Structures are given as structure tokens and as C-alpha cells.
Amino acid sequence: MRLWITILLWLIWLTATLLVSSEAQAARMPRGSFLVQPATSAAQLANQVRANPVVASRYARHFGVPAPEFAQYAQTHLGLRRLPRGGVFRVFFIRADGDVESRARYLPKGTRVFLHLRSGQPVLLGTCGNPLTSVLPGYPPPRRVTVVPPRVITPPVAPPREPPLLEPAAPTTLLDLPSPPDPPPLVPISLSVWQAEPLAAQSEPALEPLIGRPRAFPLLPLFIVAGLGLSQGGDVSVNPPVPIPEPASAMTLLAGAALLVVTHRTSSRRTRWVRQRL
Numbered sequence: 001m002r003l004w005i006t007i008l009l010w011l012i013w014l015t016a017t018l019l020v021s022s023e024a025q026a027a028r029m030p031r032g033s034f035l036v037q038p039a040t041s042a043a044q045l046a047n048q049v050r051a052n053p054v055v056a057s058r059y060a061r062h063f064g065v066p067a068p069e070f071a072q073y074a075q076t077h078l079g080l081r082r083l084p085r086g087g088v089f090r091v092f093f094i095r096a097d098g099d100v101e102s103r104a105r106y107l108p109k110g111t112r113v114f115l116h117l118r119s120g121q122p123v124l125l126g127t128c129g130n131p132l133t134s135v136l137p138g139y140p141p142p143r144r145v146t147v148v149p150p151r152v153i154t155p156p157v158a159p160p161r162e163p164p165l166l167e168p169a170a171p172t173t174l175l176d177l178p179s180p181p182d183p184p185p186l187v188p189i190s191l192s193v194w195q196a197e198p199l200a201a202q203s204e205p206a207l208e209p210l211i212g213r214p215r216a217f218p219l220l221p222l223f224i225v226a227g228l229g230l231s232q233g234g235d236v237s238v239n240p241p242v243p244i245p246e247p248a249s250a251m252t253l254l255a256g257a258a259l260l261v262v263t264h265r266t267s268s269r270r271t272r273w274v275r276q277r278l
Contacts, residue, residue: 032128033094034059042074045129060092078123081113083109084194089132090107118138
């Protein structure tokens with residue numbers, strides 16, 4: 001139990017000591033200081049800038065220099081010295097709202113300041129680290145490489161091409177041919193008018209008209225056959241017997257009928273021919 005009480009009392013004492021120490025340090029820093037702790041050398045100033053982001057942002061915003069580069073500049077180009085002579089300087093400080101403001105202030109001879117080692121120009125107050133200028137003497141500005149974004153070149157959109165027009169055909173050049181020679185002159189020739197000899201009119205044979213003639217020939221075979229039948233012998237009786245045709249009589253009748261047909265056809269053709277001629 002005593003061990004726990006001893007540990008608790010020791011922690012309380014350590015906390016109180018730290019609080020008193022921090023309050024004492026804060027009380028030692030003037031109001032509006034850029035630093036939160038006093039720096040007794042350029043190395044401590046550079047370390048505080050690297051370690052404390054609040055201090056780093058204050059110097060970077062005031063001088064316009066990145067905090068790592070300012071820390072390197074302070075460590076290599078500045079030194080804590082005393083003013084060789086007094087004078088009025090423009091002192092920059094932090095206002096309550098966080099903005100930076102400046103005020104003219106007289107600094108007596110022997111005041112501790114951070115000087116630029118090569119030129120001897122005062123740059124920061126030694127007690128609070130407040131700037132005495134807005135430009136760092138002898139600071140080589142970094143080479144700013146301007147990055148030009150690549151230009152996006154949009155290819156022009158070609159308008160729709162019209163179909164090419166057909167070129168007019170080249171005029172055909174006619175060859176200069178030699179003109180044909182003139183034809184020989186025509187010699188007049190006397191021609192007699194030909195007269196045709198008159199043709200003797202041919203006399204057409206006179207055709208006798210057959211239309212009006214009596215057609216006696218077709219009946220001639222019948223008379224012949226009848227005569228042959230009547231001329232066969234015997235006495236004439238009142239009641240003659242029924243005639244029985246003999247073979248000779250039948251042949252005679254057939255011959256007569258055939259002759260009649262032939263004669264009739266011949267007569268018809270002749271009559272038609274005579275009509276066509278008329």
C-alpha cells in the first residue's frame with residue numbers, strides 16, 4: 001500500500017514540475033514571438049523550426065520560403081551576435097488572431113540578434129526570433145522549374161469530302177488532213193431520148209360462147225343404150241315378157257354412165273374457164 005502511495009505522490013510532483021517549467025518558459029517568451037522557446041544558437045533555431053510545425057509555418061509564411069530550406073539557411077548563414085550600434089528597426093510579430101504585423105522599434109547597441117554572417121545584416125531578434133526584415137539576405141532563390149502541362153491538340157475534324165467532280169474531257173484535237181483534190185470537170189455527153197417501139201397488139205382467139213348451147217352430149221350415151229336395148233330381135237307382142245338384162249347390156253349401161261360422168265365434168269370445167277376469161 002505504501003508503495004502505491006509513493007508512486008502516486010512521485011507522479012504528482014513530476015507533473016507539477018513540468019507545468020511550472022513550461023509556465024516559466026512561456027513567461028520568459030515575449031508576447032507575439034515567432035519562437036515558442038528561446039534559442040541560444042543558430043543550431044537550436046534550426047532544430048526548433050524542424051521540430052515545431054507552428055514555428056515552421058510562421059517563418060515559411062513570412063519569408064515565402066519552405067520550412068526545411070529556412071532551417072538550413074538559419075543553420076549555415078546566421079549567427080547569434082550583438083548589435084555593433086543601436087538603431088530603429090522594423091520588427092514583425094504575431095498578433096492574437098495569428099496574422100503577422102510589423103512595428104518600428106528602437107534597438108540599443110549590444111542587443112542580441114541573429115546576423116547574416118557574410119553581410120552583417122540583422123535578420124532575427126535573439127530573444128524571440130521575430131524577423132527584422134522580409135527578405136533573407138544572401139538566400140539563393142531556388143530555381144523554379146515551370147512545368148508546362150502538355151498541350152492537348154485536338155485534331156481538326158475534317159469536313160466531309162465531296163466526291164471529286166469529273167474533269168471535263170480535253171477537247172479532241174482534229175488532225176489537219178490535206179484537203180482532197182478537186183474532182184475533174186464533168187464532160188457533157190449528148191444522149192438521145194430512147195423511144196420504145198410500139199408492140200403489136202395480140203389478137204385474142206375468139207371464143208365461142210358455150211353457155212347458150214344446148215347440152216345434147218350428156219344424153220347421147222343414154223340414147224345409145226336405149227337403142228341397143230330396143231334393137232334386140234323378135235316379134236313384138238302385145239304383152240312383152242319382163243326384160244332380163246344380159247351381161248352385155250349391163251356392161252353397156254355401166255360404160256354409158258361412166259361416159260356421162262366424164263362428159264359432164266369436162267363441160268363444167270370448160271364453162272368455168274370461159275367465165276373467167278370473160
